[in-house]
Amino acid sequence: MPPDKIQLIGASRDFEARGRRVQALQPIDLSIQPAEFVALVGPSGCGKSTILNMVAGLLGPTSGTVAYDGLPVTGLNQRVGYMTQKDTLLPWRDVEANIRIALELQCRPTSRADAAAKVREMIELVGLKGFEHHYPGELSGGMRKRAALARTLIYEPETLLMDEPFAALDAQLRLVMLDQLQFLTRSRQMTVLFVTHDLGEAITLADRVVVMSARPGRIRAIRKVPIERPLDVFTARFSSVFAKLHEELWDELKDEVTKGTDL
Amino acid sequence: MADRARTTGGILAWQGVIALSIPAVWEATWRLTGSTWISAPSLVAVRLAAWASDGLAEHIATTAEEIATGLAIGCACGVLCGLVLGRMPILAGILRPIIVALYSVPLISLAPLFIMLFGLGQLPQIVLVGIVVFFLIFFNTFAGAEAVDEDLIRTLRLMGATRSEVFRKVIAPASIVWITGGLKVALPYALVAATTGEMLGSRGGIGFLLNGAAQQFDMTSLYAAMVILMLLGILTSASAARLESWLLRWRHAAG
Numbered sequence: 001m002p003p004d005k006i007q008l009i010g011a012s013r014d015f016e017a018r019g020r021r022v023q024a025l026q027p028i029d030l031s032i033q034p035a036e037f038v039a040l041v042g043p044s045g046c047g048k049s050t051i052l053n054m055v056a057g058l059l060g061p062t063s064g065t066v067a068y069d070g071l072p073v074t075g076l077n078q079r080v081g082y083m084t085q086k087d088t089l090l091p092w093r094d095v096e097a098n099i100r101i102a103l104e105l106q107c108r109p110t111s112r113a114d115a116a117a118k119v120r121e122m123i124e125l126v127g128l129k130g131f132e133h134h135y136p137g138e139l140s141g142g143m144r145k146r147a148a149l150a151r152t153l154i155y156e157p158e159t160l161l162m163d164e165p166f167a168a169l170d171a172q173l174r175l176v177m178l179d180q181l182q183f184l185t186r187s188r189q190m191t192v193l194f195v196t197h198d199l200g201e202a203i204t205l206a207d208r209v210v211v212m213s214a215r216p217g218r219i220r221a222i223r224k225v226p227i228e229r230p231l232d233v234f235t236a237r238f239s240s241v242f243a244k245l246h247e248e249l250w251d252e253l254k255d256e257v258t259k260g261t262d263l
Numbered sequence: 264m265a266d267r268a269r270t271t272g273g274i275l276a277w278q279g280v281i282a283l284s285i286p287a288v289w290e291a292t293w294r295l296t297g298s299t300w301i302s303a304p305s306l307v308a309v310r311l312a313a314w315a316s317d318g319l320a321e322h323i324a325t326t327a328e329e330i331a332t333g334l335a336i337g338c339a340c341g342v343l344c345g346l347v348l349g350r351m352p353i354l355a356g357i358l359r360p361i362i363v364a365l366y367s368v369p370l371i372s373l374a375p376l377f378i379m380l381f382g383l384g385q386l387p388q389i390v391l392v393g394i395v396v397f398f399l400i401f402f403n404t405f406a407g408a409e410a411v412d413e414d415l416i417r418t419l420r421l422m423g424a425t426r427s428e429v430f431r432k433v434i435a436p437a438s439i440v441w442i443t444g445g446l447k448v449a450l451p452y453a454l455v456a457a458t459t460g461e462m463l464g465s466r467g468g469i470g471f472l473l474n475g476a477a478q479q480f481d482m483t484s485l486y487a488a489m490v491i492l493m494l495l496g497i498l499t500s501a502s503a504a505r506l507e508s509w510l511l512r513w514r515h516a517a518g
Contacts (some may be wrong), residue, residue, distance in 0.1 A: 056421060078423045088418040092436050092513045101432065107423040135513040155422065 003070055005159060005191045006032040006055055010064030013050050023216040024050050027064050030210065030219065035189040039202035041249070042212030042220075043257045048195040049085065050217070052161045055193060056082045068159075081157030083165050087148035089136040095147050096132040099123065102155035122150040125180055127173065141168040149177070153184055159191040166201065178204055179233045186230055199249050203242055204233050211252045221252045302482040310487040314472075323491065325468040329385050329457040330499070333392025337449070340393075341400030342442055346434060349408025366398050371459055378464040388460035388468070395456045399449040400442060407441025408434055440514070443507040450499045458492060469495070 010027040025047035032038050040048045053059040054066045057077035066073045068080075089098045100119045103110040110118075123129055126146040136144055145168050152160065166174045182205055185192050196202050202209045203225055211221040227241055236242055286304040293303035311319070348355040370391065377387035411434050419429050461470025469491050476484030 058417060076417070076420050078421060080421065082418075082421050084414070084418075086414060088412070088414045090415060090433065090436070092439070094513075101419070102422045104432070105422060105424050105428055107425075137513065 003034075004031045004067070005034045005036070005069065006030075006193065007067040007070075008051070008054070008061075008064065009067070011051075011054060011061040011066050012063045013047065013054065013059060014062045026216045026218040028217070028219050032191060032193060034191055036208070037185060037192045037194065037206045039194045039196055039206035039209045040212060041196055041199060041202050041209060041253060042217065043214045043253075044197075045215045045217075046212040046256070047215065047217030048212060049163050052082065052163055052193060052195060055159075056080055056161055079157065080159040080161050081152040081155065082161045083148055083152045083163065085163045085167075087136075087144045089144055089147055089151070091136050094133045094135050095128055095139070096123065098136065098147055099150045099154055101151065108155060118154055122154045125153075126150045127176070142170065142173065145169065146177070149181075156188055157190070159193070160185065161193050163195045164197065165194075167197065174201070175233055181205065182230055182233060199246055199253065200237055203227075203245055203249070204231070204236055209245075209249060211249060212256070214256045220256065221249070223249060300482055302486050306483045307487045307490060310483045311490065314487065319491075322468055322472055323495070325385060326388075326457050326461065326470065326495065329388040329460070329468065330392055330453050330495075332385075333389045333457065334396050334449070334453055336389070337393040337396025337453075338400050338446065341397045341445070342404050342438075344397075345401045345404025345442075346408045346430070346438060349405045349438070350430075350434060352409075355405070362401075370395055370456060374460050374463045377460070383464055383466050385465075385468075388457045388465065388470075391456040391460045392453045395452045396449045399452060400445040403441045403445025403448075404438055407438035410441075411437045439510055443503075443510055447500070447503050447507065450503050451496060454492065454496050454499065 008028055008030045010029060012023065012027040013025040015022050015024050040051065042048055050059065054061055055073065055077065057073045057075055068077055096119055099122055100115055102108060103115040103118065123132060126149055128143060128146055131139065131143065145165060149165055166177055169177060178201065194205060206225055209223050209225060210219055213220045223245060225245060227236065290303050290305060293301045348358065374387065374391060377390050381387045381390060415433050416429055419433055424432065458470035461468035462474040465471050469488055473485060473488040476488055
């Protein structure tokens, strides 16, 4: 058994809102293996993003521990690539320069030619060819997401944290992106923690799916996905295994989703 | 498109009419009253022509040099201090009262001091321009550096950027919007500062010409000097606008 890549031990998180303490996340335990792909699903406000923020070191747990490679996360965790819900593209850089930025940093010495080649490859991959010199302000929401994805993938972080990266994409493009993401993360042995609203997306990509309850969030169920990898993202959802798991997970999720809307 | 071209053409035509009618009215008033206090565009033109062959270029160069040098120094210091203090809230808090106190001293009251300290050359004007520009650029840059989107900074930090890389790749470019805003405000003030200094004591520059004219009740020369100052003002504003639209081209794209 390899050591855990990411480990949450009794990790909880409170927030202060208008002088009231609100518990966003009840103490949870979760271990993620190296090169494992874990999807978090659950209603809005169940603390999924909070978990990602804690793993990235942007937030500390109120109680418990968040560990990465066996060590508690204390400051910013620079071993992870984090694709937040809000795309944080730099508005004064065009698409190409935005995607390139990680390769311009001292910690990743890259020659101009290598960087340019990689950028071209990523732009091709996320389907932004022809938009290299557009500024973020000129792009649609979906295109901005794809640029942000390319920017995160280009430097191949060992762990990817993704917060609903494909929510703004249309159905066809989303499948293409799922396929690419599966290929990239599997071939590069990346560990991935993936937040989504979409059960199908979760089952398609993940080794394990974690269902969370409505606020204050806790883990309601964890299911292994018993499907051989790599799978064909375009047809996987029509298999009986897929359908059965989808139904099972939806049973867990639907109470929580209705609870979520009551709040 | 055709509509727009017609409108633009119409606007230009009207602007031309106004630009021609003001000197025409001025000229006519002078001819009717014959008052030397009013002078006339024709006299001003003759005076400018006379000056042109008698050292006008040097006077313009003197003022322009003072503005350019003061701007360069004031901008550099203002941007640097603004960026640094904008990202160091505690230091900024400590220095705030001092900065506000210094900024509260009226510019014109500094001119005699600088003339005594730095003599009758260009230096007092350069220092005056530098100080005015410094404060305006500083306050704007400071506000800009404070307002940088923290999410952008975090994104870069997570990618492994060092503090200085975050500074160069996020904070500085994000503040450019504010810096150019400050620059646009500062330019007319730079002209004011240079002219004021020259009027109070100097051996050259447009302010010197202006002061000389005023002391001799030479209205034509006074107007001539003002015309040159106006042209200098227009020139600096226009170049600032061009610089801004180039620096902020990504913003126009968004619009």
